[in-house]
Amino acid sequence: KKEEPPPAAPATPPAQQQQPQAEAKPAEPPKAKTHKIGLVVDLGGRGDHSFNDAALRGLETWAAGKKYEGGQYVAASPEEIKASITSDLTNLQPPITPQPIEPQVIQSKSPEDYEPNLQLLVDQGVDLTIGNGFLLEPAVETVAKANPNAKFLLVDSVLLDAENKPYSLPNVRTVTFKENEGSFLVGALAGLVSKTGKVGFVGGMEVPIIKKFEAGYRAGVKTTNPKAETGLMAVYTGSFNNVAAGKQVAQDLIKKGADVIFQAAGADGLGVIQAVKEAKAAGKNVYVIGVDSDQSHVAPEVVLTSMLKHLDLAIYTASRDLAEGKFAAGDVTLGLKEGGVGYADVRVDFPGKAEALQKVEALRQRVISGEIQVPASKEELSSFKATP
Amino acid sequence: MSERLRSAVPSILSVLLALVVCWVAIALTRDLSTAAEAYLQMLYGGIGQIPKYLETGSGALLARPLGESAGKAALLILTGLSVAVAFKAGLFNIGAQGQMVVGALASAVVGAQIALPSVVHIPLAILAAAVTGAAWALIAAALKLWRGVHEVISTIMLNWVAVSLVDNWLAVGPLRAVASGGHSVAGTAEIHPTAQFPRLLADISRLNLGFPVALAVALFVWLWLTRTRRGFETQAAGLGPDAARAAGISVKQRAAEAMALSGALAGMAGAVLVLGTEYRYPGSLAAPYGFDGIAISLIGNNNPLGVTITAIFFGILRAGGTRMQLLGVHKSFPELIQGLALLFVAGRLVWLTLLRKRKSQPASTEVPRA
Amino acid sequence: MSLDIGAGELLALVGENGAGKSSLMNVLYGLYHPDEGDIVLDGKPIRFKSPRDAIARGIGMVHQHFMLVPTLTVVENVVLGREPQRWGRLDLERAYSEVSATCQRFGFQLDLRARVDTLTVGSQQKVEIVKALHRGAKVLILDEPTAVLTPQESEDLFRVARGLKDQGHTVVFISHKLREVLSVAERIAVMRRGKLVAEVKAKETTASELANLMVGDARTGPAVVEPYHPPTGAVVLSARDLKVGVEDGSTALNGVTLDVHAGEIVGIAGVDGNGQRELAEVLTGLRKLGSGEGSLLGKPLANLNPHEARRRGVSHVPEDRLRRAVVKGMSVEENVALGRQGLPPFAKGPWLDFKGRRERTKKLLGAYDVRPPDPLLAVQALSGGNQQKVVVARELDAEPKFLVVVQPTRGLDISAVAQVHSRLREERARGVGVLLISLDLEEVLTLSDRIYVLFEGRVTGTFTRPEFDEREIGRRMLGAGAGHE
């Protein structure tokens, strides 16, 4: 094994990079061992304001205390780190603190690149390799089997065998989320906020995971505003990378009277936010609910809240575990109870806000207590009894 | 031979110029040493970490990158040949992407839905991809030959139709893989192990049957084009349709054949992807290999040997380009080099004029137009 | 080369194909640029950078190949480039009135609002002239204006030309038709191989003197008198009442009946565009027969295709060399193989036989004196004459039973012409039936044993060598005798 300098340090002459670790290691103070953690993001890439940015936040900002600028890492200030932590995690114990960790992020251009990219990180000698997104499941599986001594974290999927049945490997930790539970709460809020009694949902491609968002969302709306659920307009854009398509879909929903729209559509979702922003500017009273990350910064005036999916927390936790030597394989499922999903601070004002938030909080407790079983699919939804 | 070498000069110069331009681009956005290091890393990523290998003697350090390069090269060889074969018949096939999509899907379906011994399963899956790709391309050929619809337009349309139908319907609808417990999986069901290309170096590397298959296909295309009567007729039909017709060659038939072969090659690229590494249709083909094929074909002078060399070169750049990210250099460089190289090749006549020394080498040996 | 053109004269320019007539006129018109030399207009040397300058100096040109935009109307074509405008808008009404004024002044009758592609060739010719006159041309250059006109239309045209001359215009016209040159022009300039070889007054010369001047001393005197070869063999082609339509719906062949026997050369005489091309295409399978019957080498003519034609033993030296006869971008040897690419020595089964091809090509290049004799050279790198030799060599090497040759010597030099002619005679001696289609009546008269005259898709005359009568053939070529068939 060998230790390499930080990936983008320009001060390091190329020659040094190939130095064997034997020389480099004695120079290291044995205690504060720096752990290298590699992350392969899926096709959405850096800067999606959503899924991948959440993962990058967990690794770069939280675990390593760094930010990525112009192709290199610089230290992030404590304020910046603090600002990146959503309120539901501020009281986390122990609090989020940067660890001696060096991130190494690789972006992928196509599905067939996942596997070599993961392998490249393993070859670079990282201590933990993270695959972000269910698209990477087959690749993580293969690379983990080929490198039994390396540790892996698979986010957003469990390992699936050839028949697509879940199984586990001794060197892979997987984290999945109960998106339906978070979606349930934002759905409940949407039902309470909607004045027109019409709410919308915009999905990307019609894949099961997005259906899970829809089911939870519908259940939430049904709980607080049963009428709105029957008229709920759910549209799929057919893509995750076409902002304009998302915008057009949202415009259509707004024209048809929707005043709260929840989007789970990758880049298309940014188009949804755009459409709502423009409608607001034109004098309409409309809101959008973000997804994965707190998307309030994209358009503060219209983002009601965001359904948080704490990939950041999952990655941070795994990184910290690694730094503390506690990293263990296994399947982790994060729901409301575990703080793995939730919703972001509601920063916009609307009549009856306090009351509405109270109701949503009450629902949160009922989900956590197990009183409410949030449906995760269309079938479960049909048998779901809303109890306000 | 020297004649052929001379005709490759503009392409070689174009690629070199593109490499220089991109090097300058890295140097400008970062700094000189990063630029130098980035190219070195790209090379390591493409052909193996030779220094480290010499040090450690671990074969995987060479085999792995080479396997990746070979995988990319196989795809580029096939799509490049696809475009080149159509060119030879005077047709511009912009539809390799769509043909690859339908071919990939077909091989994924055959690989997953049928259980057969490996010796039959693999050829059958490849055949399915080739036939589907050919059929898709023949739509464009039919429109061209019977209705005069320019193949550039029809193949662009067919690309969209293929992607819409496959990615937004079949791959997320009837052919979608289902996971127990509501888990999400991308794409279609996994193919049977019997349909998977064997790995040539066991588990060290992803080097698989795809690369030798692509080379064999390139050899076949070369033989067909330069050694057989049919290939000769096809080239004549492409270069001079009127003269070819007067010589008793059925120009339409040769064009349709070439287009079918072109589609079959693109379809096989899809099969190489599915059977070689993905083991399923992956939901969508994010990389535009079909469009890359255009660049590869033109840079490779539309000739099977040139295409193969170009494809291997860019396969190395593509596979190695990922390593540039270790330095924080952008992931788009291999594509940029390829695009610029094509642009410079499009200015072929500029090169020839700059280089013209021999008068008997007419300047008008250009890409045939349809 | 130097040439003086006087104001207000009617000058004819004659010369063989490729003598440089069009090139010279294009230089005068500013379209080509002279490497050396000057144009002197009204005593002042000038340089034309583009036709714009020439037009501004009152030079107008009607090109050998029409320069009209088919999808535009007559008036649009006429005003193109100097459009009347009003507030930046194209003032079509003013254009109509101005153009019709021009037409009236020079006595043209044209439907100004018709799209040009709906007009007859004659009318298109008029549009071209109006175009030039409308630009105020004082010098009008007409490049082979009568090549595609009916005699009637030609008459009209020359009436116009004389009228123009009377109004003080200078008219230069190029023609191959010596008769009309003599009757119309005042002065005649003769070009040969890019040089001016003579200037004569029309009244002081004769057609044969002109012809001698044109072709040079090598061919002075009457053509070699050939003995008559009565047909020796069976009928190879027997065609009855062939009719063929062309793309624009008109009829190109309108009931042609002819026979070709083994061992004779049958010539087709006629002015360009009277069905010669279509006849050749039908007999080589390139064009579908409309109606009529025929047998070619013992099998029906209907449903012939080029492949089938070649299988039966038909060889074809087409007229449009670079388009139909050779494939640009392929080497000489590949072009030699064309048409027989599947047969020995060019192929072995489905495989190409490179060795056989190379040997055969070398042999042919030597036998036909192609220079340079390099089988690997790109065919377009050969000169036109050498390309033609390659084509002739290839077609004769196939040992045809029936040979269709169209314009076989166009653009060839004298020795090459002689070579091709002797090859054709050899083929006849070998018992091949040869159909020779040429616009060069001289050539047809020299080689043929029998001549059919084509006019507007009909045979207007049949002649056998002992009774060849050049004047009568010429009359038939211009339509005399139509309807006798």
Added chain:
Amino acid sequence: MLEILEALLFSTLDAAPALIFATLGGVLSERAGVVNVGVEGQMRAGAFVAAVAALSMPTPLAVIVGMVAGAALASVHGYLSIRWRSDQVVSGMAINLVALAGGTFLLEALFSPNGTPPIEQLPRWQLPLIQDIPLLRALSDHPGLAYLALVLPFVFHAVLHHTPIGLRLRAVGEKPHAVATLGLSVPLLRWGAVLGGGLLAGLGGAVLSTAVLDRFEQHTPAGLGFMALAAMVFGRWTPLGAFGAASFFAFGNALRIGLASSAPEILDVIPQGFLLALPYFLTLLLLAIQGQRSSAPAALGTPYEQESR
């Protein structure tokens, strides 16, 4: 019902302008006889540069800068295809690939891989009278360029058929040699058309990043340029036909979206993928029925050589 129609109309009007401009750009270039498969690349250049420029200048000005960028890329195409008589399809594809990779590179180098920072969007015009009339109010609340897109095809049509320059343009695409013999410069006319086409395609791209969105997004224009080619052929190379075809495509897309929200049952019968493929399929069908040769400019794709006949 009215609401649905209104949504449909609004959606169409919002999405159509970029496509209309790009299609007109294609028409302009191709009417002069220069094949323009590089529309996609020119749009991408326009979209990117406009968004970058808008970071430091008023957005309307940035749109113009974006147009110039489209023209700059088109000039590469012009240089290769007019000056050097390169194959026009090849050089068009080359600029597409360069714009695709180059745009990605610059985006990553200067901003973030996913897009530029947000810019100030082009203002939307509230039309005073119709704002409150149901249905008609769908015409209000669009950026100024949307109204330009409704007018420009007619202006283009008028220029093409009623001005000298239009006449010359039509002529040069049909028979360049005829134009040359009249003393007009074929290269000059073609250059003008190619650059004009680049300006229009650049405008189409700029619309995407400054009016439809408020930033350049990494995938822009996501194939819209190729769709513009289809619209151009569908509209038989005429400005009004292009307008109709582009509007039809935009409408078809809006209809698909509208159906999903208004009549979700339909999607159970006809899969989304079918509806997505519909515009392209229809274009193919129409081309198959009418054939293409009839309407394309006769000299399209043929490099012009001065001294040839």
